[in-house]
């Protein structure tokens with residue numbers, strides 16, 4: 001019987017034949033914690049009184065509240081720094097960027113890897129063919145103390161995408177569309193394999209956007225195969241040898257879904273769930289107070305470039321605040337070299353520290369009661385940005401940038 | 416493990432931001448303090464309504480959203496003994512087992528707030544004493560029961576210095 005990418009990665013790691021449904025304990029290739037989850041993991045780790053720590057496979061990232069907005073957070077950041085120093089763990093401090101940008105960018109993750117991160121969007125690295133999934137702090141502690149973790153090997157849903165995306169319609173629109181169809185719990189406990197000529201046509205930056213949001217359908221991870229584009233990207237980033245993994249032609253899938261996206265409209269996820277997705281035509285004209293471009297979904301160089309092209313030589317609407325957080329320092333620097341940052345700032349944008357920025361409501365732009373925010377993030381839950389009386393809409397960087405000019409949700413195909 | 420308490424009913428897709436708002440999770444590691452804010456955005460007085468041992472009950476996709484372990488911990492420290500839902504988001508499910516909070520996937524449609532429930536965890540049986548009904552759920556794999564009985568994966572690890580499936 002053929003195997004899915006997931007079954008192959010687990011079989012390779014367990015050194016035996018493993019299939020969907022099996023409960024396994026598997027060795028990990030990489031382990032990540034961020035400032036919202038690592039402090040609790042450090043506590044659990046210490047409580048476990050282990051003899052070992054998988055130092056060389058661990059990275060801590062201070063990105064969720066970076067720089068610290070108050071003394072409580074500062075104490076947690078210090079706890080992370082001290083623990084990392086003592087145990088020789090790689091620490092990415094404030095300003096380095098969002099964890100899910102950093103791990104692939106710094107070469108910690110390569111195809112065929114089995115990776116866990118104490119953050120739900122760890123599924124992002126599926127775009128470069130790694131089985132990566134989000135866990136909680138205690139799982140992180142167990143992983144640090146043993147270098148392995150228990151898993152139930154998931155079944156896989158295959159999503160085949162065909163057709164080229166139309167003008168000013170992007171990967172973000174595509175994944176929002178899929179979430180709207182499959183719904184928030186449509187892929188719970190499952191892995192997804194994204195395939196088809198649409199995926200091949202996308203840049204690696206855009207592929208990350210898609211895998212990043214697999215969790216918004218409940219999926220454990222969102223895998224893609226390695227192609228020439230991936231190889232080229234890896235040549236610049238990978239720091240270890242790798243073996244990419246393809247599914248067998250006779251692999252068994254739980255479901256196969258096919259979509260033709262050649263007529264797709266820009267999509268908008270409306271308050272307060274990510275699967276409440278509408279084509280932009282239905283929400284065009286909705287007035288907004290704040291726009292945000294950034295996050296592990298859409299804070300990459302490609303995204304900033306798209307926004308800068310739209311905002312060049314123009315001014316953000318006087319009643320809109322535009323906040324931009326590059327996903328990493330490297331992206332920030334490249335965006336400066338290309339003149340993107342100047343363009344954005346001249347248009348009226350506020351650039352904040354590379355990191356999560358206002359995505360999770362810790363600081364850097366918490367909306368007021370009743371305000372509407374249009375964001376490139378991956379979640380629009382009530383209270384997500386720090387105020388449960390605000391309304392969050394999600395869209396692509398193009399839709400957000402164009403809407404920032406108009407003061408209301410606007411259709412980027414009209415540029 | 417035998418659990419008993421009255422039910423508190425919530426709806427579908429209860430995400431981790433509702434269980435414990437992100438604005439608290441970054442502030443403290445004191446779980447008793449976090450527990451006071453459990454489900455606050457959905458019911459500002461929820462914490463004061465809990466009698467130790469009570470059972471939280473919900474529809475589909477309970478615990479979706481972030482990986483914050485503060486979500487099951489806030490529930491556990493609020494003295495809720497178990498969560499029943501027609502389905503769980505998987506990270507929440509893992510985190511609940513790991514932190515020693517019993518969770519059962521079963522048909523919750525017939526259970527109402529205030530119903531007195533009795534749960535036999537090993538067998539996966541939920542008895543609604545008020546309505547005189549028995550709900551049969553999928554029992555948890557023995558490995559998970561083991562972790563729950565050990566009081567969570569940290570205590571499990573303390574005991575065996577490793578993850579052990581067959582003990």
Ligand code: SF4
Nearest residue numbers: 098295296356359360
């Ligand atoms: S950018 Fe937002 S979604 Fe991504 S890791 Fe940070 S808080 Fe989470």
